[in-house]
Amino acid sequence: MKIIEPNLDDVTLVQITDTHLFSDSDGELLGVNTLSSFSAVVNDVLESGLEYHSVIMTGDVSQDHTDASYSRFEQGILPLKKNCYWLPGNHDYKPSMRSIYPSTQIQEDTYLQVGKSWQVILLDSQAEGSPHGFLSQQQLEYLDSTLQQYPERFTLVLLHHHPLLVGSQWLDKHCLHNSEVFWQVIEQHQNVKGVLCGHVHQDFHQVHLGVEVFTSPSTCIQFKPNSSDFALDKVSPGWRSLTLKSDGSIATQLHRLTGEQFLPDFDAQGY
Numbered sequence: 001m002k003i004i005e006p007n008l009d010d011v012t013l014v015q016i017t018d019t020h021l022f023s024d025s026d027g028e029l030l031g032v033n034t035l036s037s038f039s040a041v042v043n044d045v046l047e048s049g050l051e052y053h054s055v056i057m058t059g060d061v062s063q064d065h066t067d068a069s070y071s072r073f074e075q076g077i078l079p080l081k082k083n084c085y086w087l088p089g090n091h092d093y094k095p096s097m098r099s100i101y102p103s104t105q106i107q108e109d110t111y112l113q114v115g116k117s118w119q120v121i122l123l124d125s126q127a128e129g130s131p132h133g134f135l136s137q138q139q140l141e142y143l144d145s146t147l148q149q150y151p152e153r154f155t156l157v158l159l160h161h162h163p164l165l166v167g168s169q170w171l172d173k174h175c176l177h178n179s180e181v182f183w184q185v186i187e188q189h190q191n192v193k194g195v196l197c198g199h200v201h202q203d204f205h206q207v208h209l210g211v212e213v214f215t216s217p218s219t220c221i222q223f224k225p226n227s228s229d230f231a232l233d234k235v236s237p238g239w240r241s242l243t244l245k246s247d248g249s250i251a252t253q254l255h256r257l258t259g260e261q262f263l264p265d266f267d268a269q270g271y
């Protein structure tokens with residue numbers, strides 16, 4: 001367990017997601033240099049002047065499964081000067097992810113007590129070898145027992161895959177496949193206030209069973225909302241800030257880079 005700012009009423013997190021980094025600094029995903037766009041997002045966090053307490057990374061750190069790609073991430077977030085907590089996405093390779101430990105900034109913890117009244121639970125929704133997500137029985141039990149153990153704490157749940165359909169058929173095929181049982185666990189408790197994901201490379205917000213569900217832009221390519229087939233969006237890479245407030249609400253803001261320096265190859269048919 002990690003305890004973060006135990007004396008604070010409100011705690012602010014920075015979410016960075018879907019960096020898709022390569023070992024090679026020239027590595028590109030559909031024409032976007034993912035290391036450059038990631039670095040630009042990190043600079044944007046710094047230039048925003050936001051006061052934040054931790055960084056969270058919701059998966060798809062790497063595109064090429066190499067130890068070196070994870071080191072690139074580790075090096076890349078150094079300027080943020082706060083601990084970073086991460087979880088795997090479908091593109092991640094867990095043995096390489098673990099290769100960076102011990103790390104000065106990246107932490108292994110999957111349970112965080114945050115401020116006076118919050119907790120954050122990080123889940124592993126990777127279904128090895130498949131783009132869709134799946135929570136193992138062990139992960140579901142971990143979620144259930146943690147919610148039961150600290151019923152007085154408002155809770156933010158983090159996982160890579162979206163547990164609600166976002167309206168793009170090609171992406172929704174790759175959602176969290178056992179989302180029904182995920183919501184059944186959450187419904188049995190009163191303390192879950194938010195669910196935050198990566199994976200869909202777009203901004204999405206919906207309230208489901210009284211829980212705020214958010215997804216966020218990738219630091220590289222963006223997927224076009226409400227598309228039946230694979231489609232890229234012209235909006236810029238970005239990140240999200242979230243303030244977990246003492247009254248149980250979440251104040252969140254989406255941030256995008258300005259300019260068009262990270263436009264992808266729009267002729268691409270998939271990735």
Ligand SMILES: [Fe+2]
Nearest residue numbers: 018060089199
């Ligand atoms: Fe991704």
